[in-house]
Amino acid sequence: xxxxxxxxAGKTTRENTHELNNVFAIxxxxxxxxxxxxxxxxxxxxxxxxxxxxxxxTIENQISRGMEIxxxxxxxxxxxxxxxxxxxxxxxxxxxxxxxxQASWKKKGVNIxxxxxxxxxxxxxxxxVLLHTVIFLVLSVLLEMxxxxxxxxxxxxxxxxxxxxxxISNDRNLAPEAESVKLKLLEQxxxxxxxxxxxxxxxxSMVLAFPKKTF
Amino acid sequence: xxxxxILLVDDEEKxxxxxxxxLRLRGFIVTTELDGEYAIEKxxxxxxxxxxxxxxxxxxxxxxxxxxIKYSGIDTPVILLTGHGSSKEGIQGMKLGAYxxxxxxxxxxxxxDKLYKASSAN
Numbered sequence: 078x079x080x081x082x083x084x085x086a087g088k089t090t091r092e093n094t095h096e097l098n099n100v101f102a103i104x105x106x107x108x109x110x111x112x113x114x115x116x117x118x119x120x121x122x123x124x125x126x127x128x129x130x131x132x133x134x135t136i137e138n139q140i141s142r143g144m145e146i147x148x149x150x151x152x153x154x155x156x157x158x159x160x161x162x163x164x165x166x167x168x169x170x171x172x173x174x175x176x177x178x179q180a181s182w183k184k185k186g187v188n189i190x191x192x193x194x195x196x197x198x199x200x201x202x203x204x205x206v207l208l209h210t211v212i213f214l215v216l217s218v219l220l221e222m223x224x225x226x227x228x229x230x231x232x233x234x235x236x237x238x239x240x241x242x243x244x245i246s247n248d249r250n251l252a253p254e255a256e257s258v259k260l261k262l263l264e265q266x267x268x269x270x271x272x273x274x275x276x277x278x279x280x281x282s283m284v285l286a287f288p289k290k291t292f
Numbered sequence: 293x294x295x296x297x298i299l300l301v302d303d304e305e306k307x308x309x310x311x312x313x314x315l316r317l318r319g320f321i322v323t324t325e326l327d328g329e330y331a332i333e334k335x336x337x338x339x340x341x342x343x344x345x346x347x348x349x350x351x352x353x354x355x356x357x358x359x360x361i362k363y364s365g366i367d368t369p370v371i372l373l374t375g376h377g378s379s380k381e382g383i384q385g386m387k388l389g390a391y392x393x394x395x396x397x398x399x400x401x402x403x404x405d406k407l408y409k410a411s412s413a414n
């Protein structure tokens with residue numbers, strides 16, 4: 078039943094993203110056409126030209142913003158539709174999860190980024206949907222608890238047969254709340270399925286360990 | 293430089309209408325068709341320097357149209373458009389003989405560049 082639901086969610090997201098891209102394509106070409114006519118027919122020093130030109134540029138910038146969201150949703154849709162148990166690139170999954178969750182928590186002003194991977198291999202051998210669920214859940218709980226203006230850095234590190242995802246926050250007030258992240262994962266029965274999770278307090282640091290893919 | 297003859301095939305009428313106007317402003321001679329079936333009828337009677345074809349269309353999609361063009365021995369370069377936000381479909385099209393592909397929404401300058409390159413490659 079889960080598989081049917083994931084396939085449906087993946088297909089719906091993919092097809093709607095495709096439609097969104099078509100909408101953006103129309104708006105972008107129409108904005109481009111307005112700009113073409115402006116450049117040809119108007120005095121570039123006139124107030125009308127400047128104001129219209131600025132508006133067109135705003136439209137184009139917003140399209141770029143929308144395209145980035147659509148691109149991430151499309152990636153997510155492809156991930157949902159992947160075969161279960163397929164090898165997964167952890168770096169790409171975390172990057173995607175950050176991009177999608179950040180858009181939702183932007184108003185809080187919490188910055189989160191992933192540094193380039195220090196691991197020689199980034200592939201882990203876990204169910205793709207489960208892996209995404211864990212990472213989205215951890216990031217969203219972390220972002221929800223973080224104070225405005227704080228930042229979280231993510232990076233990967235290889236250790237024995239695991240690839241560790243380190244999440245380090247500069248928010249000193251976050252440390253006492255850290256256990257709740259663990260509890261949240263335990264509630265959802267996700268920790269035991271995904272190897273070891275350690276929480277080191279002050280400065281706030283969390284490590285999620287994922288079994289490395291053996292080729 | 294000679295005015296290039298372009299055939300745009302896409303079921304998104306507003307999109308190809310605006311795109312065609314932008315190309316015409318730059319001297320291209322542009323014909324538009326709303327699906328693959330109409331495009332086949334058009335290329336049987338008229339020749340073009342480059343075709344720009346959307347992948348997902350009712351009746352006949354871009355891949356099917358590309359196969360029909362290649363099967364008919366027409367050597368007009370085809371640039372595919374994909375709205376899926378991934379390069380997978382575009383690469384698949386290139387394996388079937390498409391000159392290149394672009395993702396929607398397109399970067400207009402990139403389209404111009406590919407049109408010129410495709411026509412000179414032909």
